Amino acid sequence: MTGAAPIANPDALLELRAVSTDQGAGRAATFWRSGWRGADAHSTATPALDRVDLTLTAGEVVGLLGESTAGGAMVGRVAVGLVAPCAGERFYDGERITDLRSAAARRARLALQMLLADTPGTLDPRQRIVDVVGEAPVAQRLIGRRQQVEYVGLMLNRVGVDPLLMRHRPHEFSAGQRARIGIARAIAVRPRVLVANEFLAPLEITERAQVLNLLADLRLALELTCLVVSRDVATVRHAAQRTVVMYLGRVIERAGTAELLARPNHPYTKALLAHDGNVVPGRRVWATHIGEAPSPLHPPRGCHYHPRCPVALPRCREVAPALVTIAPGHDAACHLNDCA
């Protein structure tokens, strides 16, 4: 850490550097996920982020892989500016975001859009789709008010929703259709970065496949850069060129996705990757797991994973391992690498 003003990484479109949040930020933001059955009252607790680094290069898809208590969704919120970190820096397109003046700050805000999992509050239930999708582009003067209907029609066509339904309200659509409407709302402000924050998880299998295809098309057509926050190994493997693995608020491993899958280093990564989503009769990948998941609000000392780790060393209980490069482009945070 130097005292001078931090300099952006010139290759990065969006960069988070040593971003931390405190527990309060975690609690304040939990309401985003309440209501969805996958994130019930027991598991909404979000850990504090601990010096998370993340770089998105223009045009790439980065996967943020971690389970519900990993803090990936919080990273997504920090990335788009919904939650202010208590420490660390955010850069967009070569500039520190806190240094941006109003017009540039507004541009950055529009350029960074988030796709949220479908919950009752994700789309305003009182708004008609024409306003759900068209309100922001009009307010931000990307289009005139008279163009709204036509523009929303275009957006809905792009995501495969019948434009004739634009006078309907969100609850009249299926979850899969609402996911598409959420995408239309995000792309309507012409973003450069899309953060899919556990976006696909609540969808059904066949809807998820359709939406994955749609997002792949849109990404190419609109030249989007994407951050896919997910707990699903198969989704991240399919969508992301690089993958960052998180556990209880910390980045524990990162590499190109193919490299990570071929040579996972951290014991947690190995355990998680066993759940690769392949349908194999009689394969019981769950036999290897031990222990109970610790509370994200009171993470264990040292390496957060040590109580569940089958190969933990005495040191793992005391000292948090640093993220070190173990192969070109492959970093991991595990004490087993110290002795190697």
Place this chain on the structure above:
Amino acid sequence: MTGPAHDPILVVEGLCVQFPTPAGVVKAVDDVSFTLARGEVLGLVGEAEAGKSVTGRAVLGLIEAPGRARADRIVFDGVTSFGIEPAATRPVRGNRICLLVTDPLRAFNPVVRIDDQMIEAVRAHDDVTRPSGRARARAGLVKAGITMPDAVLAAYPHQLDADVGVRVAIATALVNEPDVLVADEPTATLDATVAAPILQLLHTRVRESGIALLWITRDLAVAAGLADRVGVMYAGRIVEQGNCQDVLVRPAHPYTQGLLDSLPAPYAPGERLRAIPGARPAPWALPDGCAFRDRCAFADDACRVVPPVLAVGARGHAVRCVHPLLSLY
């Protein structure tokens, strides 16, 4: 893999459940038949509203008016037709047949301690003293992998973590050593690595004590690992059924194939998924004939007329399709 001997403890034939709704009658379950043997796991898979949960609830006689459940034949432990009405199933429910639901602690009374609820579960079906009921509850918790059973017994439901809650619910469901356990996505809210040891535990318990497990899930990967046989449901009907190898590796029904093709795992990274087009029909307005026909690449006029019958082939591989993807023999 040695499957269990097929001496069924539960036989369900021609189960139908209907709900009148303002939009029309919902045929939530239509002509569902299956058997379940001791020590066997039958996976019931399918997407939302397929009728999986209603099937599970109907087996326990938990369909309440205005819903209507009926079946051609139910055989439980050799006794034909204990019926499918709430009254007929009461003697065995919670005792010989138990239900586990999603986020199962919600089914617990929030203001009663775990020990009281578990002792109550024991004493509802067995005339034992409180201390021996408590001892059985405690032993059940230990068998469910709970490391601090006394602390858990003294707790209220909301004080438990989600994964401990699932274990408590499993312990409670198994405390009377039931013959049949209907598990309706009990681990759906848990992370994969947290659910894993619980699945391992259930699998061991099933094999050791010969419980018959009906495992309801949307997760095909878990179903493939846990189940001996699977049934795939779509729009209230079982469209394909058989052992996991037949159904999940060489499926004969276009919907099963489409469901498997919708999973990204087997594809090369970034490869386009062969997604099933369209959306499922509204449950009160199912099309005549095959309910899948509007989304099916193989559909023709023959699929429009009557619902395809469930044709049964080798190894009990059964398919409900006019144009199955492969011959069943």
